[in-house]
Amino acid sequence: MAKRQGALEDIVEVASKLPWWVGVLLALVAFALLHSVAAMEVIAPKDIQGLGDFATKQIIRTLALIGQYLIPLALLIGAAMSAYGRRKRRGLHLRVSTSNEAGILNDMSWREFEMLVGEAFRRKGFTVRETGGVGPDGGVDLVLSAGTEKFLVQCKQWRALKVSVNTVRELYGVMADKHASGGFVVTSGAFTKDAEEFAKGRNIELIGQAKLLQLIRDARLSLDASRASAPAPDPWSNPIAEAEEVAKSMASACPLCGSAMTQRMAKRGANAGRPFWGCSNFARSGCRGTLPST
Numbered sequence: 001m002a003k004r005q006g007a008l009e010d011i012v013e014v015a016s017k018l019p020w021w022v023g024v025l026l027a028l029v030a031f032a033l034l035h036s037v038a039a040m041e042v043i044a045p046k047d048i049q050g051l052g053d054f055a056t057k058q059i060i061r062t063l064a065l066i067g068q069y070l071i072p073l074a075l076l077i078g079a080a081m082s083a084y085g086r087r088k089r090r091g092l093h094l095r096v097s098t099s100n101e102a103g104i105l106n107d108m109s110w111r112e113f114e115m116l117v118g119e120a121f122r123r124k125g126f127t128v129r130e131t132g133g134v135g136p137d138g139g140v141d142l143v144l145s146a147g148t149e150k151f152l153v154q155c156k157q158w159r160a161l162k163v164s165v166n167t168v169r170e171l172y173g174v175m176a177d178k179h180a181s182g183g184f185v186v187t188s189g190a191f192t193k194d195a196e197e198f199a200k201g202r203n204i205e206l207i208g209q210a211k212l213l214q215l216i217r218d219a220r221l222s223l224d225a226s227r228a229s230a231p232a233p234d235p236w237s238n239p240i241a242e243a244e245e246v247a248k249s250m251a252s253a254c255p256l257c258g259s260a261m262t263q264r265m266a267k268r269g270a271n272a273g274r275p276f277w278g279c280s281n282f283a284r285s286g287c288r289g290t291l292p293s294t
Helices: 007-016 020-038 048-097 110-122 165-178 193-199 209-229 239-250
Strands: 127-130 142-146 149-156 182-187 204-207 261-265 275-279 290-292
Touching (some): 007 048, 020 048, 048 209, 110 127, 165 182, 165 193, 165 204, 182 209, 193 204, 204 209
Antiparallel strands (some): 127 142, 142 149, 261 275, 275 290
16 A cells, blocks of 8 residues: 655645746735734733634634644655756756767666656647656556647557557546547567557657657757757947947937937136037027037
8 A cells, every 4th residue: 555645745846846946836825814913913812702712713823833844844855856857857868869879768767757757748749747657647657748638648668569459448548537638658678560550640659769759860860950050149249339339329309309319528617628429500590409429
């Protein structure tokens, strides 16, 4: 019999399956809410009729005093696990996509294989939920979502045996029970002929070693191509010179009459000897529009 988890372990597990930043945000919200309850003042009753309500509020306040630290901590632990898992998935995907080793899929653990497959589908645009092949999902390892459609995935890291028709038939039954739009059976090996025949026409895609490696490497090539097509920053750009050009363009028109400005030198006053922009129409119309020089 499986050991029953406590409430805090459940919180950690749920948070570990969420994006890490969601776990952090939930931790902050949980602390704020519980802290407000913990800081609540409980007034002692004046008569015996109020004892029940007083006791209830006191229990809630005590639980909040403890929970304001334990629950956010559990959420943060789950967030850290999520961040670590995300980093590991990316590392596995990168290692496989850049490797020429024929047996690289068989050198990893079954858990790493599931993480790799999930990352491959994630990079194809699916939202991926890992179930670990346990629980009420009938041995399904991954649940994919694309819009309103749901797809089920079974991962089989078998080094020698071929995936039989029984595995494919089992997935087909779970698909019907869960009303899934389709399914995938992914293996590091190959499939029997019976399995391939059964999958035909049933919206089940069989992905063997060669096809999985191609899927992973195509995703890597697509990422490299998108990075290569992105415009590179100009190494010769000079932000100071660009600011000066902007300032000059702003000084090209008189703020009073809109005429062109010319740079002049102040001959008297507090700014004597300093350059400034003066209106070119000063001699004809007496316009005294000026701008400071940069």
